[in-house]
Amino acid sequence: MKVGIIGGSDGLGKTLIYYFRDEFDVIITARNHEKGRNVANKANVKYIESNTELASISDILVISVPINHTSDVIREVAGFMKEGSLMVDVTSIKEEPLKTMSETVPENVEYIPTHPIFGPRTTELDNQVIVLTPDKKGKWFDKVYNYLSSKNMRVIITSAEKHDFMMSIVQILTHFSFISTTSAIEKLKVDIKETENYESPIYNLMIDVIARISAQNPYLTYNIQTMNENGPKIRNTFVEAVSELRDVINNGDDEKFVSIVEKSVDHMGDVSDALGRSDKAIRALSHEYTLLNQSIGHEVGLKNFYTGEINVGILENITPRTASLNCNGNIKEIIISHIDVLDENELQKWKNKTLNKTVENIRCILPENIDTEIIKKTVMKTTEIAEIEVIEDVKINNSTDITFKVTAVSQNDIDKVKKLLKGFGAIIE
Numbered sequence: 001m002k003v004g005i006i007g008g009s010d011g012l013g014k015t016l017i018y019y020f021r022d023e024f025d026v027i028i029t030a031r032n033h034e035k036g037r038n039v040a041n042k043a044n045v046k047y048i049e050s051n052t053e054l055a056s057i058s059d060i061l062v063i064s065v066p067i068n069h070t071s072d073v074i075r076e077v078a079g080f081m082k083e084g085s086l087m088v089d090v091t092s093i094k095e096e097p098l099k100t101m102s103e104t105v106p107e108n109v110e111y112i113p114t115h116p117i118f119g120p121r122t123t124e125l126d127n128q129v130i131v132l133t134p135d136k137k138g139k140w141f142d143k144v145y146n147y148l149s150s151k152n153m154r155v156i157i158t159s160a161e162k163h164d165f166m167m168s169i170v171q172i173l174t175h176f177s178f179i180s181t182t183s184a185i186e187k188l189k190v191d192i193k194e195t196e197n198y199e200s201p202i203y204n205l206m207i208d209v210i211a212r213i214s215a216q217n218p219y220l221t222y223n224i225q226t227m228n229e230n231g232p233k234i235r236n237t238f239v240e241a242v243s244e245l246r247d248v249i250n251n252g253d254d255e256k257f258v259s260i261v262e263k264s265v266d267h268m269g270d271v272s273d274a275l276g277r278s279d280k281a282i283r284a285l286s287h288e289y290t291l292l293n294q295s296i297g298h299e300v301g302l303k304n305f306y307t308g309e310i311n312v313g314i315l316e317n318i319t320p321r322t323a324s325l326n327c328n329g330n331i332k333e334i335i336i337s338h339i340d341v342l343d344e345n346e347l348q349k350w351k352n353k354t355l356n357k358t359v360e361n362i363r364c365i366l367p368e369n370i371d372t373e374i375i376k377k378t379v380m381k382t383t384e385i386a387e388i389e390v391i392e393d394v395k396i397n398n399s400t401d402i403t404f405k406v407t408a409v410s411q412n413d414i415d416k417v418k419k420l421l422k423g424f425g426a427i428i429e
Contacts, residue, residue: 002027004058006051006065006073009036011217012090013064015120017043029054055080063089063097067223071100078104086140087111092167092224094133094160102135110138113160117170119216123305125151133160168230175221176235178210196320201282291341292318300325301342301350302334310342310350352386355409361391362418363403364426370400375424383416384409 001024007013008028017039020026026045030036033049040047048054055061055077065073070091078101081087087105089097094113101111117129130153134141148155158166185192192207199207213221225231248256265271292300292315301312302325311334313327318336325332342350366375372390379388385408392403404421408414418428 001025001059002057003060003062004028004054005062006054006077007031008045008064009039011064011220012116012120013062014039015122016062016064016090017045019125021045024060027054027058051077052080056082058082058085060086060088063087063091066220067091067093067227070097074100075104078109079106081106081109083108085109086144088114088144090114090116092171093228094131094163095229096227098133098135098160110140112141112144115163115167121306125153127152127154129154129156131156131158131163133158133163135160164228165230167224168228168234171224172228172231172234173238175213175224176238178213179221181210182214201285202278204285205278205281288341289318289320289336292323292336295341299347301347302339303342303346304334304338305340306338312347312350348384351384351409357386357407357409358411358414359405359407360411360414361403361405362414362421362428363392363401364421364428365396366400366402366421366424366426368395368398368400370424372402375421378424379406379417379420383413383420385413385417388417 003020003024003026005013005016005020005026005028007030008017008026009030009032013028017026017028021043026043028036028040028045028047029049029051030039030047033047036049037047051073058081061077061081063070063073063077070089074087074089074097078087083106087101087109088111089101091097092115094115098113101113105111111134113133115131115133117131122128130148132141132145132155134157145155145157195203195207225235245257245260248260268274295315296317298315299312300315301310302323303310311325311327311332313325313332315323316326316331317324321336322333323336323339325334366372372393376388376390379385385406387405387407389405390402391405392401394401404417406414406417408417421428
Protein backbone atom coordinates (compact mmCIF):
# COMPACT_ATOMS: atom_id res chain seq x y z
CA MET A 1 0.00 0.00 0.00
CA LYS A 2 1.34 3.42 -0.95
CA VAL A 3 1.14 6.16 1.70
CA GLY A 4 1.89 9.64 0.43
CA ILE A 5 2.82 12.45 2.81
CA ILE A 6 2.60 16.01 1.54
CA GLY A 7 4.90 17.98 3.82
CA GLY A 8 7.11 15.09 4.86
CA SER A 9 10.31 17.05 5.44
CA ASP A 10 9.31 18.80 8.69
CA GLY A 11 7.28 18.52 11.86
CA LEU A 12 4.70 15.79 12.26
CA GLY A 13 4.89 14.84 8.58
CA LYS A 14 8.54 13.89 9.03
CA THR A 15 7.73 11.91 12.18
CA LEU A 16 4.99 9.99 10.36
CA ILE A 17 7.58 8.62 7.94
CA TYR A 18 9.18 6.61 10.73
CA TYR A 19 5.82 5.31 11.97
CA PHE A 20 4.76 4.13 8.48
CA ARG A 21 7.88 3.12 6.57
CA ASP A 22 8.18 -0.43 7.99
CA GLU A 23 4.63 -1.32 6.98
CA PHE A 24 3.93 0.73 3.87
CA ASP A 25 5.54 2.10 0.74
CA VAL A 26 6.07 5.72 1.86
CA ILE A 27 6.51 8.58 -0.61
CA ILE A 28 6.86 12.25 0.39
CA THR A 29 6.86 15.73 -1.07
CA ALA A 30 8.14 19.00 0.38
CA ARG A 31 8.24 22.69 -0.46
CA ASN A 32 12.06 22.62 -0.39
CA HIS A 33 13.01 19.83 -2.78
CA GLU A 34 16.63 19.60 -1.68
CA LYS A 35 15.60 19.26 1.96
CA GLY A 36 12.86 16.81 1.03
CA ARG A 37 15.26 14.57 -0.88
CA ASN A 38 17.73 14.62 2.02
CA VAL A 39 15.02 13.60 4.49
CA ALA A 40 13.76 10.87 2.15
CA ASN A 41 17.25 9.48 1.57
CA LYS A 42 18.02 9.42 5.28
CA ALA A 43 14.70 7.71 6.07
CA ASN A 44 15.05 5.33 3.09
CA VAL A 45 11.74 6.36 1.51
CA LYS A 46 10.85 7.81 -1.91
CA TYR A 47 10.62 11.47 -2.88
CA ILE A 48 8.80 13.17 -5.74
CA GLU A 49 8.43 16.88 -6.44
CA SER A 50 4.77 17.06 -7.45
CA ASN A 51 1.90 17.06 -4.94
CA THR A 52 -0.59 16.19 -7.67
CA GLU A 53 1.53 13.28 -8.91
CA LEU A 54 1.74 11.98 -5.35
CA ALA A 55 -2.04 12.24 -5.05
CA SER A 56 -2.52 10.24 -8.23
CA ILE A 57 -0.47 7.23 -7.02
CA SER A 58 -1.27 7.14 -3.28
CA ASP A 59 -3.70 4.74 -1.64
CA ILE A 60 -3.66 7.00 1.42
CA LEU A 61 -2.69 10.66 1.08
CA VAL A 62 -1.72 12.52 4.24
CA ILE A 63 -1.86 16.33 4.19
CA SER A 64 0.71 17.54 6.73
CA VAL A 65 1.31 21.22 5.97
CA PRO A 66 0.85 24.41 8.03
CA ILE A 67 -2.76 25.02 9.06
CA ASN A 68 -3.10 28.14 6.95
CA HIS A 69 -2.08 26.20 3.81
CA THR A 70 -4.07 23.01 4.43
CA SER A 71 -7.22 23.96 2.54
CA ASP A 72 -5.20 25.27 -0.41
CA VAL A 73 -3.32 21.96 -0.67
CA ILE A 74 -6.58 19.99 -0.40
CA ARG A 75 -8.00 22.00 -3.32
CA GLU A 76 -4.76 21.51 -5.27
CA VAL A 77 -4.71 17.72 -5.08
CA ALA A 78 -8.35 16.63 -4.59
CA GLY A 79 -9.09 16.25 -8.29
CA PHE A 80 -6.00 14.07 -8.83
CA MET A 81 -6.78 11.46 -6.15
CA LYS A 82 -7.10 7.98 -7.59
CA GLU A 83 -10.40 6.14 -7.35
CA GLY A 84 -10.92 4.28 -4.07
CA SER A 85 -8.17 6.12 -2.23
CA LEU A 86 -8.28 7.99 1.09
CA MET A 87 -7.35 11.56 2.05
CA VAL A 88 -6.56 12.57 5.63
CA ASP A 89 -5.13 15.71 7.15
CA VAL A 90 -3.35 16.09 10.50
CA THR A 91 -3.99 19.74 11.39
CA SER A 92 -5.09 21.11 14.76
CA ILE A 93 -8.42 22.46 13.51
CA LYS A 94 -11.02 20.34 11.81
CA GLU A 95 -14.01 22.46 10.70
CA GLU A 96 -12.28 24.19 7.80
CA PRO A 97 -10.45 21.10 6.41
CA LEU A 98 -13.69 19.08 6.63
CA LYS A 99 -15.60 21.76 4.73
CA THR A 100 -12.92 21.94 2.04
CA MET A 101 -12.74 18.16 1.64
CA SER A 102 -16.50 17.82 1.38
CA GLU A 103 -16.57 20.45 -1.37
CA THR A 104 -13.58 19.28 -3.44
CA VAL A 105 -12.88 15.56 -2.95
CA PRO A 106 -14.50 13.38 -5.69
CA GLU A 107 -17.32 10.99 -4.82
CA ASN A 108 -15.13 7.95 -5.44
CA VAL A 109 -12.53 9.11 -2.90
CA GLU A 110 -12.98 8.91 0.89
CA TYR A 111 -11.75 11.50 3.38
CA ILE A 112 -11.28 11.48 7.15
CA PRO A 113 -10.13 14.70 8.85
CA THR A 114 -7.85 13.64 11.73
CA HIS A 115 -5.88 15.23 14.52
CA PRO A 116 -3.03 13.34 16.20
CA ILE A 117 -2.89 15.13 19.57
CA PHE A 118 0.84 14.77 20.00
CA GLY A 119 3.84 16.57 18.61
CA PRO A 120 6.70 15.56 16.31
CA ARG A 121 8.96 14.84 19.31
CA THR A 122 6.73 11.96 20.41
CA THR A 123 8.59 8.67 19.97
CA GLU A 124 5.88 6.13 20.87
CA LEU A 125 2.24 5.82 19.81
CA ASP A 126 1.15 3.85 22.89
CA ASN A 127 -1.68 5.68 24.72
CA GLN A 128 -1.42 8.73 22.44
CA VAL A 129 -4.72 10.38 21.47
CA ILE A 130 -5.89 10.73 17.87
CA VAL A 131 -9.23 12.29 16.89
CA LEU A 132 -11.25 11.34 13.80
CA THR A 133 -13.96 13.75 12.62
CA PRO A 134 -15.68 12.17 9.59
CA ASP A 135 -18.96 13.56 8.31
CA LYS A 136 -19.61 10.13 6.75
CA LYS A 137 -18.03 6.71 7.05
CA GLY A 138 -16.95 4.66 4.06
CA LYS A 139 -14.95 1.48 3.54
CA TRP A 140 -11.74 3.05 4.82
CA PHE A 141 -13.08 4.10 8.21
CA ASP A 142 -12.99 0.71 9.94
CA LYS A 143 -9.56 -0.03 8.46
CA VAL A 144 -8.16 3.22 9.82
CA TYR A 145 -9.84 2.79 13.20
CA ASN A 146 -8.60 -0.79 13.61
CA TYR A 147 -5.08 0.13 12.52
CA LEU A 148 -4.82 2.96 15.04
CA SER A 149 -6.30 0.78 17.78
CA SER A 150 -3.74 -1.93 17.01
CA LYS A 151 -1.05 0.62 17.86
CA ASN A 152 -2.66 1.04 21.32
CA MET A 153 -3.74 4.58 20.50
CA ARG A 154 -6.75 6.22 22.13
CA VAL A 155 -9.07 6.88 19.19
CA ILE A 156 -11.78 9.52 19.65
CA ILE A 157 -14.58 9.90 17.10
CA THR A 158 -16.44 13.19 17.24
CA SER A 159 -17.69 16.10 15.14
CA ALA A 160 -15.39 18.76 13.76
CA GLU A 161 -17.27 21.39 15.79
CA LYS A 162 -16.84 19.49 19.07
CA HIS A 163 -13.17 18.89 18.31
CA ASP A 164 -12.45 22.55 17.65
CA PHE A 165 -14.16 23.63 20.86
CA MET A 166 -12.21 21.10 22.92
CA MET A 167 -8.98 22.22 21.24
CA SER A 168 -9.80 25.78 22.21
CA ILE A 169 -9.33 24.63 25.82
CA VAL A 170 -6.57 22.07 25.32
CA GLN A 171 -4.47 24.25 23.00
CA ILE A 172 -5.65 27.85 22.73
CA LEU A 173 -6.17 28.49 26.45
CA THR A 174 -3.06 26.64 27.61
CA HIS A 175 -0.76 28.02 24.89
CA PHE A 176 -2.04 31.55 25.49
CA SER A 177 -1.52 31.35 29.26
CA PHE A 178 1.91 29.67 28.96
CA ILE A 179 3.23 32.16 26.42
CA SER A 180 1.85 35.00 28.56
CA THR A 181 3.90 33.60 31.45
CA THR A 182 7.12 33.41 29.42
CA SER A 183 6.47 36.91 28.10
CA ALA A 184 6.06 38.20 31.67
CA ILE A 185 9.32 36.51 32.71
CA GLU A 186 11.07 38.19 29.78
CA LYS A 187 9.62 41.58 30.66
CA LEU A 188 10.82 41.13 34.26
CA LYS A 189 14.31 40.29 32.93
CA VAL A 190 14.50 37.23 35.16
CA ASP A 191 17.37 34.78 34.64
CA ILE A 192 15.60 31.42 34.39
CA LYS A 193 18.86 29.56 35.05
CA GLU A 194 19.21 31.39 38.36
CA THR A 195 15.70 30.39 39.41
CA GLU A 196 16.80 26.75 39.14
CA ASN A 197 18.69 27.24 42.39
CA TYR A 198 15.36 27.87 44.12
CA GLU A 199 13.05 25.65 42.13
CA SER A 200 10.60 23.16 43.59
CA PRO A 201 9.78 19.95 41.64
CA ILE A 202 6.45 21.44 40.55
CA TYR A 203 8.10 24.65 39.34
CA ASN A 204 10.59 22.51 37.43
CA LEU A 205 7.79 20.60 35.68
CA MET A 206 5.86 23.80 34.97
CA ILE A 207 8.87 25.51 33.37
CA ASP A 208 9.58 22.39 31.28
CA VAL A 209 6.00 22.32 29.97
CA ILE A 210 5.96 26.07 29.31
CA ALA A 211 9.30 25.83 27.50
CA ARG A 212 8.04 22.93 25.39
CA ILE A 213 5.04 24.96 24.22
CA SER A 214 6.90 28.24 23.79
CA ALA A 215 9.74 26.62 21.82
CA GLN A 216 7.54 25.13 19.11
CA ASN A 217 7.10 26.84 15.75
CA PRO A 218 5.60 30.27 16.64
CA TYR A 219 3.79 30.45 13.29
CA LEU A 220 2.08 27.16 14.11
CA THR A 221 1.11 28.49 17.54
CA TYR A 222 -0.21 31.69 15.98
CA ASN A 223 -2.27 29.77 13.43
CA ILE A 224 -3.73 27.59 16.18
CA GLN A 225 -4.74 30.78 18.01
CA THR A 226 -6.23 32.57 15.01
CA MET A 227 -7.81 29.87 12.86
CA ASN A 228 -10.01 28.28 15.51
CA GLU A 229 -13.29 30.19 15.60
CA ASN A 230 -13.51 29.73 19.37
CA GLY A 231 -10.27 31.63 19.93
CA PRO A 232 -11.53 35.18 20.67
CA LYS A 233 -13.97 34.02 23.36
CA ILE A 234 -11.32 31.85 25.05
CA ARG A 235 -8.66 34.57 25.13
CA ASN A 236 -11.11 37.25 26.33
CA THR A 237 -12.33 34.99 29.13
CA PHE A 238 -8.76 34.29 30.21
CA VAL A 239 -7.90 38.01 30.31
CA GLU A 240 -11.07 38.67 32.35
CA ALA A 241 -10.09 35.96 34.83
CA VAL A 242 -6.54 37.31 35.18
CA SER A 243 -7.78 40.88 35.64
CA GLU A 244 -10.32 39.82 38.26
CA LEU A 245 -7.71 37.88 40.22
CA ARG A 246 -5.25 40.77 40.05
CA ASP A 247 -7.83 43.25 41.32
CA VAL A 248 -8.91 40.97 44.16
CA ILE A 249 -5.32 40.60 45.36
CA ASN A 250 -4.51 44.31 44.94
CA ASN A 251 -7.63 45.17 46.96
CA GLY A 252 -6.60 42.81 49.77
CA ASP A 253 -9.84 40.83 49.49
CA ASP A 254 -8.69 37.50 50.91
CA GLU A 255 -12.19 36.04 51.15
CA LYS A 256 -12.88 36.75 47.49
CA PHE A 257 -9.52 35.22 46.54
CA VAL A 258 -10.27 32.04 48.50
CA SER A 259 -13.73 31.90 46.94
CA ILE A 260 -12.29 32.11 43.41
CA VAL A 261 -9.74 29.38 44.12
CA GLU A 262 -12.24 27.05 45.80
CA LYS A 263 -14.79 27.54 43.04
CA SER A 264 -12.14 26.80 40.41
CA VAL A 265 -10.94 23.65 42.16
CA ASP A 266 -14.50 22.42 42.71
CA HIS A 267 -15.17 22.86 39.00
CA MET A 268 -12.16 20.66 38.20
CA GLY A 269 -13.82 17.79 40.04
CA ASP A 270 -11.72 14.89 41.35
CA VAL A 271 -8.08 16.02 41.15
CA SER A 272 -6.63 12.77 42.50
CA ASP A 273 -5.57 11.63 39.03
CA ALA A 274 -3.81 14.94 38.40
CA LEU A 275 -2.00 14.70 41.74
CA GLY A 276 -1.04 11.11 40.97
CA ARG A 277 0.35 11.94 37.53
CA SER A 278 2.36 14.89 38.81
CA ASP A 279 3.68 12.83 41.75
CA LYS A 280 4.68 10.10 39.31
CA ALA A 281 6.50 12.59 37.09
CA ILE A 282 8.36 14.02 40.08
CA ARG A 283 9.32 10.56 41.32
CA ALA A 284 10.54 9.55 37.86
CA LEU A 285 12.81 12.59 37.64
CA SER A 286 14.11 12.07 41.17
CA HIS A 287 14.61 8.33 40.68
CA GLU A 288 16.73 8.76 37.55
CA TYR A 289 18.94 11.38 39.20
CA THR A 290 19.33 9.16 42.30
CA LEU A 291 20.18 6.16 40.09
CA LEU A 292 22.88 8.14 38.30
CA ASN A 293 24.24 9.52 41.56
CA GLN A 294 24.58 5.97 42.93
CA SER A 295 26.31 4.87 39.72
CA ILE A 296 29.22 7.34 39.91
CA GLY A 297 32.43 5.37 39.48
CA HIS A 298 30.64 2.49 37.78
CA GLU A 299 29.92 1.52 34.19
CA VAL A 300 26.59 2.76 32.80
CA GLY A 301 24.85 2.85 29.45
CA LEU A 302 23.02 6.05 28.48
CA LYS A 303 20.64 6.02 25.50
CA ASN A 304 19.56 9.23 23.78
CA PHE A 305 15.83 8.67 23.23
CA TYR A 306 15.75 11.12 20.31
CA THR A 307 18.60 9.70 18.23
CA GLY A 308 18.86 6.18 19.66
CA GLU A 309 22.61 6.68 20.22
CA ILE A 310 24.02 4.68 23.15
CA ASN A 311 27.11 5.74 25.08
CA VAL A 312 28.70 3.31 27.52
CA GLY A 313 31.44 4.19 29.95
CA ILE A 314 32.39 4.97 33.53
CA LEU A 315 30.20 7.66 35.04
CA GLU A 316 32.57 10.20 36.56
CA ASN A 317 30.23 12.95 37.74
CA ILE A 318 26.74 14.42 37.39
CA THR A 319 25.26 17.89 37.68
CA PRO A 320 21.55 18.76 37.67
CA ARG A 321 21.86 19.03 33.89
CA THR A 322 24.65 16.75 32.61
CA ALA A 323 26.41 13.45 33.16
CA SER A 324 30.19 13.14 32.59
CA LEU A 325 30.89 9.77 30.99
CA ASN A 326 34.42 8.40 30.48
CA CYS A 327 34.24 6.36 27.28
CA ASN A 328 37.71 4.76 26.93
CA GLY A 329 39.44 7.96 28.02
CA ASN A 330 37.17 10.25 26.04
CA ILE A 331 35.02 12.39 28.38
CA LYS A 332 31.50 13.06 27.07
CA GLU A 333 29.11 15.55 28.64
CA ILE A 334 25.63 14.14 28.12
CA ILE A 335 22.39 16.04 28.79
CA ILE A 336 20.47 14.03 31.39
CA SER A 337 17.05 15.18 30.20
CA HIS A 338 17.72 13.56 26.79
CA ILE A 339 18.64 10.06 27.96
CA ASP A 340 17.35 6.84 29.45
CA VAL A 341 19.60 4.78 31.71
CA LEU A 342 19.98 1.22 30.42
CA ASP A 343 19.25 -1.53 32.92
CA GLU A 344 21.65 -4.49 33.30
CA ASN A 345 19.97 -6.62 30.62
CA GLU A 346 19.83 -3.77 28.11
CA LEU A 347 23.49 -2.95 28.73
CA GLN A 348 24.52 -6.57 28.27
CA LYS A 349 22.53 -6.84 25.02
CA TRP A 350 24.33 -3.74 23.74
CA LYS A 351 27.70 -5.25 24.63
CA ASN A 352 26.85 -8.55 22.98
CA LYS A 353 25.77 -6.77 19.82
CA THR A 354 28.46 -4.10 19.65
CA LEU A 355 31.70 -5.24 21.25
CA ASN A 356 34.19 -7.76 19.91
CA LYS A 357 33.66 -11.22 21.40
CA THR A 358 36.07 -13.48 23.26
CA VAL A 359 35.52 -17.21 22.76
CA GLU A 360 37.05 -19.95 24.90
CA ASN A 361 36.45 -23.68 25.27
CA ILE A 362 36.45 -24.66 28.93
CA ARG A 363 37.08 -28.38 29.55
CA CYS A 364 36.20 -29.66 32.98
CA ILE A 365 35.38 -32.81 34.97
CA LEU A 366 31.98 -32.76 36.69
CA PRO A 367 30.05 -35.30 38.78
CA GLU A 368 28.26 -37.89 36.58
CA ASN A 369 24.68 -36.86 37.34
CA ILE A 370 25.17 -33.10 37.03
CA ASP A 371 22.49 -31.34 34.97
CA THR A 372 24.29 -29.23 32.37
CA GLU A 373 21.10 -27.30 31.57
CA ILE A 374 21.00 -26.03 35.16
CA ILE A 375 24.63 -25.00 34.85
CA LYS A 376 23.98 -23.14 31.59
CA LYS A 377 20.92 -21.34 32.99
CA THR A 378 22.82 -20.35 36.13
CA VAL A 379 25.76 -19.05 34.12
CA MET A 380 23.51 -17.00 31.86
CA LYS A 381 21.61 -15.62 34.82
CA THR A 382 24.53 -14.71 37.09
CA THR A 383 27.28 -13.68 34.64
CA GLU A 384 27.52 -11.28 31.74
CA ILE A 385 28.18 -13.58 28.81
CA ALA A 386 26.68 -13.82 25.37
CA GLU A 387 26.42 -17.59 25.02
CA ILE A 388 27.36 -20.93 26.60
CA GLU A 389 26.93 -24.31 24.94
CA VAL A 390 28.11 -27.88 25.45
CA ILE A 391 30.28 -29.05 22.54
CA GLU A 392 31.53 -32.30 24.09
CA ASP A 393 30.09 -34.59 26.77
CA VAL A 394 31.92 -37.85 27.61
CA LYS A 395 31.08 -40.22 30.49
CA ILE A 396 34.18 -41.44 32.39
CA ASN A 397 33.56 -43.82 35.31
CA ASN A 398 31.57 -41.76 37.87
CA SER A 399 32.33 -38.43 36.24
CA THR A 400 31.57 -36.52 33.08
CA ASP A 401 34.20 -34.90 30.87
CA ILE A 402 32.45 -31.80 29.52
CA THR A 403 33.67 -29.01 27.26
CA PHE A 404 31.73 -25.76 27.33
CA LYS A 405 32.10 -23.20 24.54
CA VAL A 406 31.74 -19.76 26.15
CA THR A 407 31.31 -16.52 24.20
CA ALA A 408 31.77 -13.32 26.20
CA VAL A 409 32.72 -9.69 25.72
CA SER A 410 35.87 -9.94 27.89
CA GLN A 411 38.31 -12.44 29.36
CA ASN A 412 37.23 -11.26 32.79
CA ASP A 413 33.70 -12.54 32.08
CA ILE A 414 35.08 -15.94 31.06
CA ASP A 415 37.09 -16.11 34.29
CA LYS A 416 33.83 -15.52 36.19
CA VAL A 417 32.31 -18.51 34.39
CA LYS A 418 35.25 -20.69 35.44
CA LYS A 419 34.79 -19.62 39.05
CA LEU A 420 31.10 -20.46 38.88
CA LEU A 421 31.80 -23.88 37.37
CA LYS A 422 34.16 -24.62 40.26
CA GLY A 423 31.28 -23.81 42.55
CA PHE A 424 29.40 -26.70 40.90
CA GLY A 425 32.35 -28.99 41.79
CA ALA A 426 34.11 -28.82 38.42
CA ILE A 427 37.78 -29.63 38.02
CA ILE A 428 38.97 -27.41 35.19
CA GLU A 429 41.79 -28.75 33.03
